[in-house]
Amino acid sequence: MVPSRTLSPTANLPQENSTMNSASRPVIGIFGAGKSGVAIARLALDAGYTVHVATSGTVEDTDQLLRFVAPGVIAATVRDLLTLADILIIAVPLRRFRELPLHAMAGHIVIDVMNYWPPIDGTLPDFNNAERPSSVIIQEALPDTAQLVKTFNHLGYHQMEDLPRPTGAPDRTALAIAGDDADAVETVARLVDDLGFEPLPAGPLTASDRLEPDGPVFGRQLDAMDMRRILQTDHSEQAA
Amino acid sequence: MELGVFSLSDIYPDSPDTAASRIDDIISYGILAEQHGLDVYGIGEHHTRQFAVSSPAVVHAAIARATQRIKLTTTASVLSVLDPVRVYQDFATLDLVSHGRAEIIAGRSAFAEPFALFGEDIAQLDDLFAEKLDLLLRLREQKPLTWEGRFRPPLHEAEVNPPAHGDLPVWVAVGGTPSSALRAGRLGLPMALGLIGGTIDHAKRLIDLYRSAGREAGHPAERLTVGITSHFYVGQSQEQALEEFYPYYHRYLSPETNGGRGFYVDRPTMQAMASRRGALIVGGPREVSEKILEMRSVLGIDRFLGQVDLGGMPQQMVRDSIQRFGDDVAPAVRHVLAT
Numbered sequence: 001m002v003p004s005r006t007l008s009p010t011a012n013l014p015q016e017n018s019t020m021n022s023a024s025r026p027v028i029g030i031f032g033a034g035k036s037g038v039a040i041a042r043l044a045l046d047a048g049y050t051v052h053v054a055t056s057g058t059v060e061d062t063d064q065l066l067r068f069v070a071p072g073v074i075a076a077t078v079r080d081l082l083t084l085a086d087i088l089i090i091a092v093p094l095r096r097f098r099e100l101p102l103h104a105m106a107g108h109i110v111i112d113v114m115n116y117w118p119p120i121d122g123t124l125p126d127f128n129n130a131e132r133p134s135s136v137i138i139q140e141a142l143p144d145t146a147q148l149v150k151t152f153n154h155l156g157y158h159q160m161e162d163l164p165r166p167t168g169a170p171d172r173t174a175l176a177i178a179g180d181d182a183d184a185v186e187t188v189a190r191l192v193d194d195l196g197f198e199p200l201p202a203g204p205l206t207a208s209d210r211l212e213p214d215g216p217v218f219g220r221q222l223d224a225m226d227m228r229r230i231l232q233t234d235h236s237e238q239a240a
Numbered sequence: 241m242e243l244g245v246f247s248l249s250d251i252y253p254d255s256p257d258t259a260a261s262r263i264d265d266i267i268s269y270g271i272l273a274e275q276h277g278l279d280v281y282g283i284g285e286h287h288t289r290q291f292a293v294s295s296p297a298v299v300h301a302a303i304a305r306a307t308q309r310i311k312l313t314t315t316a317s318v319l320s321v322l323d324p325v326r327v328y329q330d331f332a333t334l335d336l337v338s339h340g341r342a343e344i345i346a347g348r349s350a351f352a353e354p355f356a357l358f359g360e361d362i363a364q365l366d367d368l369f370a371e372k373l374d375l376l377l378r379l380r381e382q383k384p385l386t387w388e389g390r391f392r393p394p395l396h397e398a399e400v401n402p403p404a405h406g407d408l409p410v411w412v413a414v415g416g417t418p419s420s421a422l423r424a425g426r427l428g429l430p431m432a433l434g435l436i437g438g439t440i441d442h443a444k445r446l447i448d449l450y451r452s453a454g455r456e457a458g459h460p461a462e463r464l465t466v467g468i469t470s471h472f473y474v475g476q477s478q479e480q481a482l483e484e485f486y487p488y489y490h491r492y493l494s495p496e497t498n499g500g501r502g503f504y505v506d507r508p509t510m511q512a513m514a515s516r517r518g519a520l521i522v523g524g525p526r527e528v529s530e531k532i533l534e535m536r537s538v539l540g541i542d543r544f545l546g547q548v549d550l551g552g553m554p555q556q557m558v559r560d561s562i563q564r565f566g567d568d569v570a571p572a573v574r575h576v577l578a579t
Contacts (some may be wrong), residue, residue, distance in 0.1 A: 018321035036418050057419065064456075065418045068449035095363050120364040122352035156503070157416070158519075162512075219503035 007074040011058060025049055026109075026187065026195075031078065031100055033065055035157035036113050041066075041073045043164060043195040052076040052084050054091075065170035077129050082108075088190065089113060089152075092137075097138065099169055102229070106143035108231025109184045112150045114138070115214045133208040135178065150208045151177040151199075152185035154218045163198020163221060174198040176217055180210035198224040243578055244280025245273050245548035245562055246315040246469065249293040252552025253496065258403040259467060261536055262292035262533050263299060265555055269548065270303035272559060274310040282315035282469075282545055286356045298331040298365075304338035315469060315545065316347030316413035316432065321358035321434045322394060324375040325400055330506020332404040340405040345432045347413035348420070358389070367391075370423070371411070377427075380408055390428070393462050411467065414446065426452030430465035432545075440538055443468065443519075465542045468535055470494040470521045471544025473553075474564040477524040484509055484557065485522050492551030497532055521546055525568035532573050 013109060028044045028051045030037045037053060044051045051073045055062045063075035078101060087109045090097060094114040116127040116134040127134050135150040142148060152160070152175065165172040175197040179185040189199035202210065209215060215231045247266045253259050281303065284295040294301055301311040312334065317327060327344065335342035335409055348369045349355070355362040371389045372449040378385055382403045387452075388394040412424035424431040427556045431450050435443050447466050454464040471489065475481025493505050511519035521531055521544075532544050546565065549558045 033418055038418060054332070061419075061422065065422055068452060069418045069445045122355055130537075140517065146250060154308055156437065158442070161438060220432065221343070221509070 026086035026191070027052070027084060028087050028089065029054070029076070029081040029131060030089040030091055031055075031081065032091035032093075033062055033069075034091060034159070036152065037089070038066075038069050039157040040113070040152060040195070041070045041091060043160060044191070045070065045072045047194040047196070049191075049194070050074070052081055054078045054081040056096070059214040062082065066094070072097055074123060079104075081089045087111065087187070091152075093121060094127070094134065095124055098141065102141050103143055103144040105164075107145050109187055110136055110142060110146050110148050111152065111188060113152045114147055115153050115213050133178075133205060133212060135205045135208045139180075139205055147181040148205060149177060149179035149181075149184050149188045149203060150211055151175050151188060154211045154215070154220075159219075159221060166196065167193060172196075172198045172201045172223060173221050174224040176202035176211050176227060176231065177199050177212060178205055182202045194219070200224050200231075241334040241539070241573065242277050242279040242322065242467070242543040243565070244282065244311070244313075244543070244545045245269070245472065245565065245574065246282030246313075247549040248279075248284035248286065248315065248546050248547065249291045249294055249525045250286075250482070250492065250550060250552075251290060252427075252491065253299060255552045257552065259292040261369060265351040265558070266293065266299060266549070267306075267334050268423075268555075269562060270300075270312070272484075272562050273566065274307040275453050275486050276563055276564070277570055278310065278566050280311045280313055280343075280543065280545060283314045284315045285318050286351070287318070287357050288351070295330075296465065297334045300334055300342070301337050304334065304341065308336075309341075311341050311343055313411075313545075314345050318349045318366055319344075319372050319376065320348050321346050321354040321360045322372070323506045324379060325392075325398075327499075328376060328379040328400055329402075329406075331408060332402050335404040335408055335501055336402060338405075342404070343409045343411070343543055345411040345413050346375070346376065349413075350415065351515040358521065364391075373399050373410075373427070376410060377429075380404070380410065397432070403563040409561065410411045411465075414450075416442075416446065418446060418449060422453045425450040425455075425459075425464065426457045427456045428457065428459030430455055430462050430463075432467045432469060432543075440519070440535060441517065445536075447541075456564060465547060466539065467543030468541050469537065469545045469547065470475075470519055471521045471529075471550065472561070472565075473557075474561045474569060475524055476521070476564075478527045481523050481527075482514060488551035488553045488557075489522075490551075525564050525572070528565070529569045529572040529576075532569070533576055536573075536577070 028049050030053045033053050033055045047221040054076045057077045066073045082104050090115040112135050121122050139148040163173040175192050192199040285296050285328050287294050296314045331342045331344050367440040379400050383396040383397050411430040413432045414420040415434045443488045487513050514522045
């Protein structure tokens, strides 16, 4: 449920001049200026999106940082991000996601870039031995009208920087997209496509464990055909 | 420009290597690096059985007495979980043992285990690192210190001994997180940037941020020193180097050797990483020299350290790589920079 002022019928058409049409695109708001947050911000900016980033530091610090690592991306407060952006992207360490104003994300599409990865983050009680994907736990912490979509999490930040290719390129890398709301998945698929990756819907959040660190596509540079095959194989094995 | 090598002391699971044999190897590589004219030798600190060294100062002490010139650094010290008083004492002692060659590269930790081991809360990682770095820097001043923080008992007019021989350089290890580069610059400390994957362009953005933050905070340009670390192998030729290095690199990066957090690198990906703008420094002496010079000219770096010993590489292969680096690459780099 994206505010209608930002989505026009042309938003998903191929765009000759991205800056000319940028007003019709959803505004992107990213929580976190770490490795992944910055990589996504740069890609979205290059694709002609307006991008805001908020961090746990001051806006001045965020601005100083962005001037070098992602010039053109706008520093914002965490609060402002909620009003400025249509699509919110959570790219903070998973152990810190509850510090975000989750209740205020109602009505937004929210992209979950985080991973539960104990060797790096340590053991998190909410997520350890949870027997359900981390994104399901995050969805439960969000208001009902927030639509959570998981993607970008399974590529490293260097891969995100190096692998984007235009639509139709033979060596295009696929990004799996898991989410419960078809419209939200479609909107995120357009974003993924614009950023230079082949969007591949990968079922509901309950199946998003296949995108997680122990899953079959994590960290792998795959084209859409290979990724579809791997996800289907993995799925039928699980079902069997 | 300083050139050196380092080991993280990883023990390849399916090899006959033990912590004892790896420590022997790592001491011998440090001595060899000095014999071939390299400037710096680094040893990492890790706290799981997959690695041989949890206490780099102790291993460095053995190298110190068999060498005269080479700087002995850490790649890196896990300062977030350690008591800065003890870290200072260990490295001030190493500084006396080595007659002024000890150095610390202070890191936040790439792994979770040390936090459980030392009873620190990983959720406080940023605050822990900032506070402990602050105390370590104050201790370097070698004056009776009154200090108070959140994570350890206060100090009152404390004298911490021994005083180091020299000024005991402290670098900040940065892995790619922009806020870490910003902090290092503001503190005016030298930055050791780990270039693992990605491109020189990515490193340039972080270095520009670091230098700008340092200048804005009023630190003179000459204090804003940058070192790069990278996976590394010098073979006889580019082709042979890639061929020989690939199997070890593949298994070093794999999840099996990284407690589940690795990935499988394929040959074309490795080749792309070793290309001119890529992060991987693997090639013949000519290619490695050119790449170090390119990093020097594009990034303005003051130091390059290569991770010379990884994934169970045979001892002779590591020794050959150190020898080619010291005998062929280093003179070529120094020659170009001197002209």
